[in-house]
Amino acid sequence: MSKYTTALVTGGAGFIGSHIVDALIRRRIKVYVVDDLSTGNTKNVNPNAHFTRMSILNPQFVEYLKRVKPDVIFHTAAQINLRDSVKDPMNDAKTNILGSLTIAHVAGQIGIKKIIFSSSGASYPESARLPWSEKVVSEPVSPYAISKRSAEMYFHFAYMIHGVSYVALRYANVYGPRQNAKGEAGVISVFTNQMLRGKPSTIFGTGKQTRDFIFVEDVVAANIAAMNKKVIGVFNIGTGKETDVNTIFHKLQKFTHAQLPARHEPASVGEVMRSSLDCRKAREILGWKPSVKLDEGLEKTVIDITSKNRTQ
Numbered sequence: 001m002s003k004y005t006t007a008l009v010t011g012g013a014g015f016i017g018s019h020i021v022d023a024l025i026r027r028r029i030k031v032y033v034v035d036d037l038s039t040g041n042t043k044n045v046n047p048n049a050h051f052t053r054m055s056i057l058n059p060q061f062v063e064y065l066k067r068v069k070p071d072v073i074f075h076t077a078a079q080i081n082l083r084d085s086v087k088d089p090m091n092d093a094k095t096n097i098l099g100s101l102t103i104a105h106v107a108g109q110i111g112i113k114k115i116i117f118s119s120s121g122a123s124y125p126e127s128a129r130l131p132w133s134e135k136v137v138s139e140p141v142s143p144y145a146i147s148k149r150s151a152e153m154y155f156h157f158a159y160m161i162h163g164v165s166y167v168a169l170r171y172a173n174v175y176g177p178r179q180n181a182k183g184e185a186g187v188i189s190v191f192t193n194q195m196l197r198g199k200p201s202t203i204f205g206t207g208k209q210t211r212d213f214i215f216v217e218d219v220v221a222a223n224i225a226a227m228n229k230k231v232i233g234v235f236n237i238g239t240g241k242e243t244d245v246n247t248i249f250h251k252l253q254k255f256t257h258a259q260l261p262a263r264h265e266p267a268s269v270g271e272v273m274r275s276s277l278d279c280r281k282a283r284e285i286l287g288w289k290p291s292v293k294l295d296e297g298l299e300k301t302v303i304d305i306t307s308k309n310r311t312q
């Protein structure tokens with residue numbers, strides 16, 4: 001049993017947020033969801049959650065927070081697209097910096113006990129040796145990475161000044177059921193959707209670029225561990241393993257029985273060639289470790305997308 005009885009999940013109609021909502025409801029916690037549905041979908045929202053369609057940038061959100069006053073906030077709402085953050089950094093900063101700062105600021109005023117923030121491993125420098133541990137100094141080079149790092153620092157500030165406990169979970173590339181093709185690990189849902197529809201997939205560059213793919217159920221388990229442990233600070237959440245895009249393509253071909261070869265297009269400018277996160281700190285302090293193997297997670301994702309396509 002958790003010591004918390006009420007929780008707010010911002011972005012709870014999105015991919016990761018909606019899975020966190022489900023896990024909290026299974027633990028009999030009363031769950032509030034605020035989401036503006038910019039990339040989320042009401043179909044993802046657990047019917048037992050109290051859903052409000054609202055932007056965290058809406059001035060009424062502050063009133064809402066004061067009225068609901070949850071014990072704990074899982075802050076997942078964000079502008080999630082790295083390329084869009086380059087095109088429109090002001091929009092990214094509004095949601096990811098000002099939206100997060102609003103939560104940090106009001107939490108201090110109204111006595112929120114804990115905030116669990118969905119951060120990202122995007123701000124580690126590519127020059128550092130893999131896998132990147134939390135000790136590697138951030139060098140964010142995209143507006144998205146800058147905004148995620150800034151929000152972490154504002155949560156730390158709220159802790160120092162108002163004593164609001166926080167945990168920032170720096171996710172690797174999360175994948176699994178309900179993922180919107182726009183996400184950081186969109187490649188898995190994009191390829192799966194294309195393969196199931198008999199369309200060719202496009203690999204940007206050689207396909208030898210690697211990522212650390214972590215299944216959404218493991219990310220949810222990290223959020224629950226962060227809620228239950230009396231800790232504060234930043235934790236990497238990934239597998240520590242690198243998998244290249246070509247391998248993902250071939251594994252998904254096997255699970256979807258697709259046969260079309262991949263098309264190749266030039267890599268995006270500035271794309272990171274390799275990434276993976278060292279998660280020993282989460283293992284030692286949160287008592288968390290990933291438990292879903294890549295093949296198992298990919299198969300579950302393909303099964304979910306296949307069944308959704310059938311019912312559409």
Ligand SMILES: NC(=O)c1ccc[n+]([C@@H]2O[C@H](COP(=O)([O-])OP(=O)(O)OC[C@H]3O[C@@H](n4cnc5c(N)ncnc54)[C@H](O)[C@@H]3O)[C@@H](O)[C@H]2O)c1
Pocket residue numbers: 010011012013014015016017034035036037038039040041054055056057075076077078079080095099118119120121170171172173174175180183184185
């Ligand atoms: N998916 C990944 O691989 C990954 C990796 C690192 C970090 N993250 C972080 O995890 C969190 C969840 O990402 P996701 O992949 O589930 O994306 P998602 O797009 O499915 O979820 C984000 C949700 O936030 C909502 N939202 C956006 N702006 C809002 C606003 N102003 N007010 C209220 N709601 C708003 C969207 O409608 C959506 O439902 C994000 O903070 C993202 O930056 C994701």
